[in-house]
Amino acid sequence: MRKLFFIFLFLASPLLARTPQIPTLSVPRDTVTQGEPILLEFTGLNSLNNVESAEFLGKNFRFYNFDERIQALLGVDIHQKAGIYKINIRLKDGLTYEKRITVKDREKIPEPLGIPEKLGGNTTTSQNNLVNDLAKENATLENIKSSRVSLWWENFSLPLSNIFVTSPFGYSRETGKYTIAHKGTDFRASEGTSVSAINTGIVRIVQTGRTYGKTLVIDHGAGVHSFYLHLSEINVKVGELVQRGQVVALSGETGYATAPHLHLSIRINGSSIDPMKFFSLFR
Ligand SMILES: [Zn+2]
Structure with a gap:
């Protein structure tokens, strides 16, 4: 009887092994702001090699390996029109996935912002100069190179040891007739506070x-970049590989800042x- 059972297993196992497992794609939220x-x-x-193509909002995106999982990060721009958009993925074996994401309008929270005397x-x-300078400076920060593969193997960490948000992401900053969306988070940081890299990456x-x-x-690779602004000092060079938590700079109030702080954009x-x-x- 025992022998028969083994024979059965021997015959059946190749068949069982060939039963294809259909990969499932999980999207934790179908509505975002x-x-x-x-x-x-x-x-x-x-x-990862089984992914043939992955597309959202007219751009291709990359999956990456993290902790024996296969993940991807997507971003919905603050100026993306509210509506329903599709995530489209095709695997090399022909399987396709389509997920719908509803993008909702962000509540407009105005925040008056004066121009410091130094500007x-x-x-x-x-005000006109500021808006012109901003456009020129933004152009230097577009299409920044990103490594094809993700460079991180641990979760992302905060850039300061003491976290206090002084101005959240998304506020509409009003300067004269102009409204400038705040595309980052401002953290309280006195002049010269240590600023850490939020994860491994290349400067x-x-x-x-x-x-x-x-x-x-x-x-950080796979299309993810972190930006640290208004610094007083930068301790790293372009091309350098930095580690998660490494002190890469000191905070300050250089540029359009009315007080020392750290502005972080992702x-x-x-x-x-x-x-x-x-x-x-990541929590
Ligand atoms: Zn800011």
């Missing part, structure tokens, strides 16, 4: 601009998303 991130995860997918004070000329940009002041950009595939929502994805 403008400026929020989305974390996707595949279960039952053997390898000309609250005059129409300095892509070290520059000084009129509005963002001393600016550092780290590429972009996913070029779209700025709410950093605090981003960190909460």
